[in-house]
Amino acid sequence: MKVPVMSELYANQERPDILFWVGCAGSFDQRAQKITKAFVSILNKVNVKYAILGKEEACTGDPARRAGNEFLFQMMAYQNIQVMNSYEIKKIVTACPHCFNILKNEYPQLGGSYEVIHHAVFLQQLIDEGKIKMKESGDFKGKRITYHDSCYLGRANNIYEAPRKVLEALDAELVEMKRCGSRGLCCGAGGAQMWKEEEKGSTRINYERTNQAMETGASVIASACPFCNTMLTDGVKNKEKEDSVQVLDIAELINASMQ
């Protein structure tokens, strides 16, 4: 894949319009890498002038901060802000709601002020501007799709409409779960839970949420967060429904259905 890297562009006196913040999941997790590639494929198709930080990108510090390790978070933030400010970054897009939240809300008071947008909003803009054109009959046309709200996109930042608007472009049958929007149930990964075993309880949070998603009868569970994707994919596997229910990111859905 042809992916422009910030250091190379900068050395050639080039300035991209937007930095694509890939995030740790998008960089290393095999499932999330597919989301990254789908998003890059969209960026390439619509001719956005972008770049990634590549090896210079580092964890935002989100899981450390939520777990209580403020020192580690501050160290990561310091390092990332130094790198981004040295490249004079103005605008960032990311496919991870956790990176989005921390870059948008928590970096500014540490000296890192950028315009940060999540790929749900970015994709909606591209669709609205007519830059993304859908195929006549996409793979998901008429299919029943339910959207799972990521906590860090929804309640944390009040972004509920954009991902749904993006899904409308698929010409699919969108159905809502009983808990959706500001009432959406967490997938179980946030607050650094992704990196530890769940505390003991009667069931797992991702199983509970997957049940709610499957109750809609949807064949596709759409998400806009790599961690939600992992949790729900595990939930579907636990139900042994991976043959009939897919968990896909909105970027993957759009990339597969666009011209």
Add this chain to the structure above:
Amino acid sequence: MMHIVSQIIFIIAAAAGIGLFAKRIAGIRKNILTGRDADYADQPLRRWKNVLLLAFGQKKMFRNPLVAVLHFFVYAGFIIINIEVLEIVLDGILGTHRLFAPLLGSLYSFLINAFEILAVLVIVSCAVFLIRRNIIKLKRFISKDLDGWPRSDANYILITEIVLMLLFLTMNATDLVLQEKGYGYYAENPTGRFVVSGMLAPLYGSLSEATLVVIERSCWWLHILGILAFMNYLPYSKHLHILLAFPNAYYARLLPKGEMNNMPAVQKEVLYAMQPELAPADAVPPARFGARDVFDLSWRNLLDAYSCTECGRCSAACPATLTGKALSPRKIMMDTRDRVEETGKNIRLNGAFKDDGKTLLHNYITVEELRACTTCNACVEECPVSISPLEIILELRRSLVMEESNAPQEWNAMFSNIENNFAPWQFSPGDRDKWTGETA
């Protein structure tokens, strides 16, 4: 003579009731201010808008419209009917009977009619609430969070409200019967028939005038003494929300829900470690990281704790509570209030806080509870009075990790991965862009 005695008794009772209430409120204010200083004075316009929408308008309650309407009846009923208490107080002090009736004329009838209708709505709503709690047993009301006193507290409040409203209606009904019988000062201050008490009046028609006077006067006295007693019960009960919902809406957090509070002290330490030339010679490290006890929380967190009415909407929405984990955001708030009550008492007794060997962390809120939180903000979103249990959870987590190095082994591994590999997993940082070399 009789009049003067009752006037004196009334004045003493009212003064004592109000005085005790004021003393207790001052004590609570003092307890709240044992919290850390924090600035919530910015953006007054947005804050007043929150008071209007969230407190007066009860916006969050309308997430469940049916319950919101019932709750609104009780709230409106209680506030509006209290205008009538003004007349009771003045009558009590001056030894008059229905002082406003001749002054207001037909407006008086209109007002009392409106109060009576509201009183019926309050009774019906409170009855429905009692049924939801005790017969239908909604999950959030039978949760173990409420075992013991909190569950009784809720029922006492609902029953008291019903009794106060019944006293008001009975008072009016017997007053009407006495007017119609042409008895004494009741006949001298005719008010005419009110809509609800008018229907109740026939029940009392056969009683003697002396009995009617006793009932009417008893209702009058019990109504006002009941209100004074209720007012003094409030600050010891979950019901304090009827007052604190207003300041709590004003001081609500205005930042995006996803934004965690910064720790400038740690920010500076890291900056000085990275750029030692910036460090002042007299830089002192902060005394405490995160919150171990209520004194380390902000005064706003403590105001939250006193504003909590234990409705449990937070816990009903919490993914951890829902899946049987030890965490319940409502319990976080109840524990915080219990602890600040305890430390407040300690300070009153000893002049300053005397170590009692306990802290909010561990003795009230356990590590297992804190570890179960996904920081999803569902509790914050649901709270009708703008409480943030999440802020407390995160501050306690900070203390656990930074002061006690108390983290599960997996989290320690995650920390060291971030520190060494710049990712929470054990991958080589050199492989971060490896995906670019692969096909789509």
